[in-house]
Amino acid sequence: MKIERIEEMRLGPADDAQIATLLAASFDTNFDGRSFYQQRNHVRFVTRQDDRIVGHMALSIRDIRMGDRAVTVVGLADVATDPACRGQGIASALLQATIAEAKQSPAEFYMLFGDAALYAANGFVPASNPIRFISLLGNRTRTVYEKPSDGLMIMPLGDLDWDGDALIDLVGHAF
Numbered sequence: 001m002k003i004e005r006i007e008e009m010r011l012g013p014a015d016d017a018q019i020a021t022l023l024a025a026s027f028d029t030n031f032d033g034r035s036f037y038q039q040r041n042h043v044r045f046v047t048r049q050d051d052r053i054v055g056h057m058a059l060s061i062r063d064i065r066m067g068d069r070a071v072t073v074v075g076l077a078d079v080a081t082d083p084a085c086r087g088q089g090i091a092s093a094l095l096q097a098t099i100a101e102a103k104q105s106p107a108e109f110y111m112l113f114g115d116a117a118l119y120a121a122n123g124f125v126p127a128s129n130p131i132r133f134i135s136l137l138g139n140r141t142r143t144v145y146e147k148p149s150d151g152l153m154i155m156p157l158g159d160l161d162w163d164g165d166a167l168i169d170l171v172g173h174a175f
Contacts, residue, residue: 001089003097006044011035018053019044019078026080036078038136038173045097047090054082055090057098060175061105066129067166074102074157075175076112095122103157110155113174124153127162133170 006015019035031037041058048054058078063070076098081090095118102110111127112119120126131149135142146167154162 001047001093003093004046004048005097005101006046008040008042008044011044015044015046015053019046019056019080022053022056022080022082023078025083032139034139038077038139041077043101045094045101047094049085052082054085055094056080057091057094059098059101061107062172064171065167065169066163069163069166071109071160072105072107073109073111074098074105074107076110076114077175079114091116091118092122095119099123099155102155105157108156108158108160109162110157111175112153113149113151114153115151119153122155124155127152127154127164127168129164129166129168131168131170131174133174134172136173 016035020031020033023031023035036058041060043059045057046053046055056078057076060075060077061072063072099122112124127149129149129152130146131152132144132146134144156162
């Protein structure tokens with residue numbers, strides 16, 4: 001399976017539209033015709049069948065706060081596999097590509113919000129930290145929330161230990 005890496009700045013209109021269609025087919029959430037949920041990402045990973053994008057994962061890199069400490073993380077977002085193509089290993093192959101990318105970054109952790117067995121099988125562990133983030137519902141700045149995490153999973157990428165008790169301030173929106 002061929003995995004393509006597309007930097008956000010190089011995402012063409014045709015691929016942007018295909019990703020938007022894939023996200024709309026994969027979720028009940030309203031993406032308003034966008035190829036992303038809350039904010040654009042830094043890099044996309046896609047796979048195609050017959051020139052049609054059937055799998056997608058996006059990565060962003062940014063600093064967050066783990067308690068009082070600034071920490072660089074890679075966040076996984078906008079994960080989708082065409083419903084007609086599920087069970088073919090597409091998500092597994094894409095996840096492996098994103099893990100390899102994250103390991104080459106300056107980030108200390110790779111994080112995501114999800115509960116799929118796929119993530120645990122690939123080295124992510126649940127974290128129960130409280131989190132603070134900004135809601136961007138409807139692509140508009142809304143409310144700052146501080147609440148227990150729902151599905152936060154992390155993968156260490158360096159030597160820094162994750163503080164399981166610290167407030168995790170995403171310094172922006174959730175991935």
